[in-house]
Amino acid sequence: MRNFLHFIIKNHVGFLFVFFELIAFILIITFNQNQRAIYLSSSSRFSGGLYESVSNIEEYFVLKKINKELASENAFLRSQLPTSFLQSKDYFTLIGDTNTTTQYKYRTCRVINNTIRKHFNYITLSKGFKDGVKPDMGIISNRGVIGIVIKCTENFSTALSVLNPRLKVSAKLKDTDFFGSVSWDNKSIHHVILDEIPEHANVQLGDQVVTSGYSSTFPEGILIGTVENVEHPVGESFFKIKVKLSVDFSKLNFVEIVENIFQDQQLKLEEETIK
Amino acid sequence: MIRLIPRYIFNFFFFVLLQVLILNKIEFSGFINPYLYVLFVLTLPFETPGWFLLVLAGVLGLSIDMFSNTPGMHMAATLLLAYIRPYILLRIAPRDGYEPGTLPTPSFYGFPWFFKYAVILVLIHHFLYFIIEAFSFTHIIEILARTVFSTVFTLVIMGVTLLFNYQKRKRI
Numbered sequence: 001m002r003n004f005l006h007f008i009i010k011n012h013v014g015f016l017f018v019f020f021e022l023i024a025f026i027l028i029i030t031f032n033q034n035q036r037a038i039y040l041s042s043s044s045r046f047s048g049g050l051y052e053s054v055s056n057i058e059e060y061f062v063l064k065k066i067n068k069e070l071a072s073e074n075a076f077l078r079s080q081l082p083t084s085f086l087q088s089k090d091y092f093t094l095i096g097d098t099n100t101t102t103q104y105k106y107r108t109c110r111v112i113n114n115t116i117r118k119h120f121n122y123i124t125l126s127k128g129f130k131d132g133v134k135p136d137m138g139i140i141s142n143r144g145v146i147g148i149v150i151k152c153t154e155n156f157s158t159a160l161s162v163l164n165p166r167l168k169v170s171a172k173l174k175d176t177d178f179f180g181s182v183s184w185d186n187k188s189i190h191h192v193i194l195d196e197i198p199e200h201a202n203v204q205l206g207d208q209v210v211t212s213g214y215s216s217t218f219p220e221g222i223l224i225g226t227v228e229n230v231e232h233p234v235g236e237s238f239f240k241i242k243v244k245l246s247v248d249f250s251k252l253n254f255v256e257i258v259e260n261i262f263q264d265q266q267l268k269l270e271e272e273t274i275k
Numbered sequence: 276m277i278r279l280i281p282r283y284i285f286n287f288f289f290f291v292l293l294q295v296l297i298l299n300k301i302e303f304s305g306f307i308n309p310y311l312y313v314l315f316v317l318t319l320p321f322e323t324p325g326w327f328l329l330v331l332a333g334v335l336g337l338s339i340d341m342f343s344n345t346p347g348m349h350m351a352a353t354l355l356l357a358y359i360r361p362y363i364l365l366r367i368a369p370r371d372g373y374e375p376g377t378l379p380t381p382s383f384y385g386f387p388w389f390f391k392y393a394v395i396l397v398l399i400h401h402f403l404y405f406i407i408e409a410f411s412f413t414h415i416i417e418i419l420a421r422t423v424f425s426t427v428f429t430l431v432i433m434g435v436t437l438l439f440n441y442q443k444r445k446r447i
Binding site for chain 2: 012013014016017020021023024025026027028029030031032034035038039
């Protein structure tokens, strides 16, 4: 005991250092969303297998399970919404029962890797071909639009996040139906730019910006964000609108992949028309 | 030694405010983030006991963290810096050792010596900080690049800062 105490006193600086570092790392993991997310789900980096065995002993196991169940229930409920069914305002078919054709299918899935600080940001998702995910499907969460799937492997897929200048989302102002396209200008992870809104449109600060439904990827009316600042560049007939994103990209966890069953049909038709 | 205390208290607040209010706003091309506040730990007297060095470094890092909203990150990096400092000082000591009553600044030991001293410690500090910021080794090249560029930038600013109170002193 005496020797032990002696040992501690002799190396008190080292012990103090380790003790302080421990405190620092506990602080890092509890208060920094990014590091916390990586700490909790450093999955795809090392391989799915290791992650699974580690996650079994994780404290948050129960919470995670509940979360998962809620998310899949969400996806199920969303596929029951009227917007998931083929919308036809054609009066011929209105007489018949049009609501039986599902147009949008939702799959819940986890974000396992996500960048926000780069010029081109990508998201990695925990589902791939095996679960029916294909490129060009949209990704949304309960708070709004997240991105579009671009590549898939058997078990994973990568996606363009909205925070990527390569992605343009067709969007409109919720109340007025003027439409334009949303893209990221690389400046802040909380804002995107809505372009191509004509100057005669009546835009109010705080207006909701939602998906237009023209792009065949997203259903109509999924929230993107709210208007924060309207600019009218000199010599142009379009507004440049700064939109505050409704999704906090630094805190992505569970998302839903949207499949438009009629996407191929629509794209093919549109392509043929242009020819 | 006692007469130095007010100066170090002033230094502490000066570096924290400078870092938080001005230097944190510089994010040139996403690569260059100078962290000048480490100069406070670098210039503490030779005789500072190890535990006190750690306490000061911890408090300094934590106060930077509180303002830049990164709890623990600067603290962890600065603690390592403070822990390693005595060993580095021992390693690069001049032939006849450090004289009592002097401080580890260019005024006493010259710019070449201080440069050697600062490069090692600042590199270690920045490297740990950027690793913690990324929290993975997947982007190791990017981390190294950020470390090197930021170290250069930090050292340049450090040199300018030190020039302000540089006076050639005869070692007693």
